[in-house]
Amino acid sequence: MTAVRPEVAAAAYPNAGADTAPRTIVIIGAGQAGGWAAQTLRSEGFAGRLVLIGDEMHPPHERPPLSKAVLSGAALPETARLMKSEAFEALGLEWRAGAQVRRIDRTVKEVLLTDGEALAYDKLILCTGGRARRLALPGADQVPLHTLRTIEDALALAPLLGPGRSVVVVGGGWIGLEVAATARQQGAEVVVVETQSRLCERTVPAEISEHLLALHRAQGTRVLLGAGVLGFAQAADGRPEVLLADGVALRCDAIVIGIGLVPNDELAREAGLECEGGVVVDAQCRTSDPDILAAGDVAVAPNPWAGRRLRLESWQNAQEQGIAAARSALGHMVDYQPLPWFWSDQYGMNLQIYGIPTAAHRVVRRGDAADGSFVLFYLAGDVVQAAIGPNAARDLRFARRLIEQRKPVDAERLADMGTPMSKI
Ligand SMILES: Cc1cc2nc3c(=O)[nH]c(=O)nc-3n(C[C@H](O)[C@H](O)[C@H](O)COP(=O)(O)OP(=O)(O)OC[C@H]3O[C@@H](n4cnc5c(N)ncnc54)[C@H](O)[C@@H]3O)c2cc1C
Incomplete structure (x- = not known):
């Protein structure tokens, strides 16, 4: 106490x-x-x-x-x-x-x-x-499996990243991708193993998954999509291995499980x-x-x-x-109605999401993925409901206002880089 x-x-x-x-x-x-x-x-x-x-x-x-x-x-x-x-x-x-x-x-x-x-x-x-969710697969008790939730988790993993080290990250969601980016920036060889067909499948639209994939691959991370994990094993040299459904064994210095909470x-x-x-x-x-x-x-x-x-x-x-x-x-009753906001930082890229983009929305794009900075707006009718984009913090602050004001917007002007967001 x-x-x-x-x-x-x-x-x-x-x-x-x-x-x-x-x-x-x-x-x-x-x-x-x-x-x-x-x-x-x-x-x-x-x-x-x-x-x-x-x-x-x-x-x-x-x-x-x-x-x-x-x-x-x-x-x-x-x-x-x-x-x-x-x-x-x-x-x-x-x-x-x-x-x-x-x-x-x-x-x-x-x-x-x-x-x-x-x-x-x-x-x-x-x-x-x-x-952190655990993976109860064969061999899970035979090798150290890292997760990342606490200070102790970070301190245990940090020394295993660096030049000459290799890390397998199971899970291509936010935590997995951030760990992969940090490990890669520390000089480690990194493989990300994701069972779904795209990264962050649960939380972002396909175009953003593509952007993340391109970013990680450009940094030299191997990203395996649609890859099933069968279990874990200890190799003859004592290092841990991730056993994939296609028969491949990924030998490494550290395995990180990032499969949610x-x-x-x-x-x-x-x-x-x-x-x-x-x-x-x-x-x-x-x-x-x-x-x-x-x-x-x-x-x-x-x-x-x-x-x-x-x-x-x-x-x-x-x-x-x-x-x-x-x-x-304390009895001070005010409804809590947050517009969901989330960000992630990977290799110096800052991705932000306001609202909940869904497949039912009409998508309006502003900017070009090739420039590394763009925003996807998600509209119901002419009203912006959600927005997401990499390296576009300023535009996204305006997007947030548009979402909160619930006012109809002109989609053409939204898409036009020549029209400042402050004028929309
Ligand atoms: C590595 C990491 C990176 C993240 N990065 C981002 C980011 O970039 N952007 C973003 O928007 N969000 C990010 N998040 C998410 C954000 O940090 C969490 O949403 C936030 O920490 C949740 O806070 P919390 O207080 O609800 O839970 P926690 O911070 O988990 O606190 C809960 C506490 O309760 C304790 N507890 C549980 N049960 C008991 C019990 N029975 N008795 C006593 N204590 C108990 C737990 O041990 C813990 O200390 C990240 C999360 C992690 C783990």
């Missing part, structure tokens, strides 16, 4: 409404969403007992650098922290570092830690995120909360128990931009939903 300093909070927030319920708020998960929820509770005036429980030993931090600057060694893990130590201290919360919640007892409103301690709550916020919703499920591929919440981040809220990668929330419930795995959502859940816990 670390720093129990409620007096700091009382001093920092002297006008806070301490006499109003709730008196104790417990947050499970000290990641990005949990960290933002804690900060927001204080900045919104909550001066009661605030407990932040996290099974990692690190204070709340952001994960995007873990597959980029931290993995390459360009930045220390500490640089990913959500706030400076003094700011974290000043929150005056009970930070239970390295503590795991085993069970939620809703009948008496308590969480039970694995060490046997019980903590009472008035409001509980679940920010338990997710864990499993939401940590077990606590919620065991407590009888509604779950559906994550913890189901309403627009105010409330679960099926109004005293329990959820935010971040674990939460499945209604999304008006998609017209359905979504579980978002993004930096933006972890922050904004963490803030929204904290406000909701």
Whole structure:
């Protein structure tokens, strides 16, 4: 257990409404969403007992650098922290570092830690995120299989990248491609093995998959599409191998599995909360128990931009939903309706996505892939619903405004590079 300093909070927030319920708020998960929820509770005036429980030993931090600057060694893990130590201290919360919640007892409103301690709550916020999906294939227990979710994962993998090393990345999604790019930039030989017929198949349209494929191949990464993995083995020289369905064995120094995330919703499920591929919440981040809220990668929330419930795995959502859940816990009811935004950095290319592009949309292109910078707009009628593009951050900021304003646009002007986005 670390720093129990409620007096700091009382001093920092002297006008806070301490006499109003709730008196104790417990947050499970000290990641990005949990960290933002804690900060927001204080900045919104909550001066009661605030407990932040996290099974990692690190204070709340952001994960995007873990597959980029931290993995390459360009930045220390500490640089990913959500706030400076003094700011974290000043929150005056009970930070239970390295503590795991085993069970939620809703009948008496308590969480039970694995060490046997019980903590009472008035409001509980679940920010338990997710864990890297494992591949239960033959030989998986015979060789080291790396995944990338935590600081420890990045620190374990980093020394295995570099000149003379070879890495096989199983999974051509975001994490897999970012690891591949970082490893390649460190001088390693890299093979990406993807079962689907294109990269990031679940999240981007085919044209963007093509762009990513061309980018990785141009950097010297071997990308195998439609390639089944049968299992793993240890070669005679002791190095690990990935065994492919076509009989090829890829021998390497490190195998990285990047095949997605499993939401940590077990606590919620065991407590009888509604779950559906994550913890189901309403627009105010409330679960099926109004005293329990959820935010971040674990939460499945209604999304008006998609017209359905979504579980978002993004930096933006972890922050904004963490803030929204904290406000909701305090009774400040504002619907959380984020326009989904995601970015990825690979070999100096910055790709951004606003909204949810679908096959039903009409696509309008602005710019040329050959220039390395273009935007694809996704329209329903004359209204832009989503936009995606590499190295086009400025245009995409305008695209975001177009999407949010829901105003009809002239598709010809949108496609015309001679018409500045600011004039559309
Ligand atoms: C390597 C990597 C790179 C990324 N890059 C990008 C990017 O470029 N752009 C982008 O938009 N998004 C990116 N993301 C996604 C983004 O980082 C996540 O969406 C975000 O971290 C989710 O935050 P969270 O707080 O919901 O979950 P987490 O950060 O996973 O935090 C959840 C915490 O809860 C803890 N926990 C779980 N169960 C318990 C329990 N029972 N008791 C105690 N503690 C528990 C977990 O151990 C964890 O510490 C990346 C993610 C990763 C892993």
